[in-house]
Amino acid sequence: MTLRLAISGFGRIGRMTLRAVQEMKRSDMEVVLINSPGPVETSAHLYEFDSVHGRATGSVTHGDDWMDVGSGKIHMSRERDPANIPHAKLGVDIVLECSGKFNSRDASAAHLAAGAKKVLV
Secondary structure (H helix, E strand, O other): OOEEEEEEOOOHHHHHHHHHHHHHOOOOEEEEEEEOOOOHHHHHHHHHEEOOOEEOOOOOEEOOOEEEOOOOEEEEEOOOOHHHOOHHHHOOOEEEEOOOOOOOHHHHHHHHHOOOOEEEO
16 A cells, blocks of 8 residues: 655755655655645756755656656645645645644644645644
8 A cells, every 4th residue: 555645835844855755765655745835846946956965866847736756746736724735635644744834733633624644743
């Protein structure tokens, strides 16, 4: 069974989280969703060209609502309210809350209301 992950917040921590998951190359884990309020093009560029860790390995491509970092398309959403993120639609098992904004049990519970099974803050 593949563990379906979502990353909420694609700033420095979110991008490094995705990079760490990609570098593990585990077949039982996949990132299916990234939620970030910024444009997808900007998210893809910032992921590909990191000022500290260098350029991402592999190619980074993107469309209007997706990004591919070498492991298949990752759905991109731009919701500011976690209750509106399509966790249920995408079958998200665990949300990795990296925005820094929803860092309490009550605040992060909105991810559960949206259909995620667990949230890691």
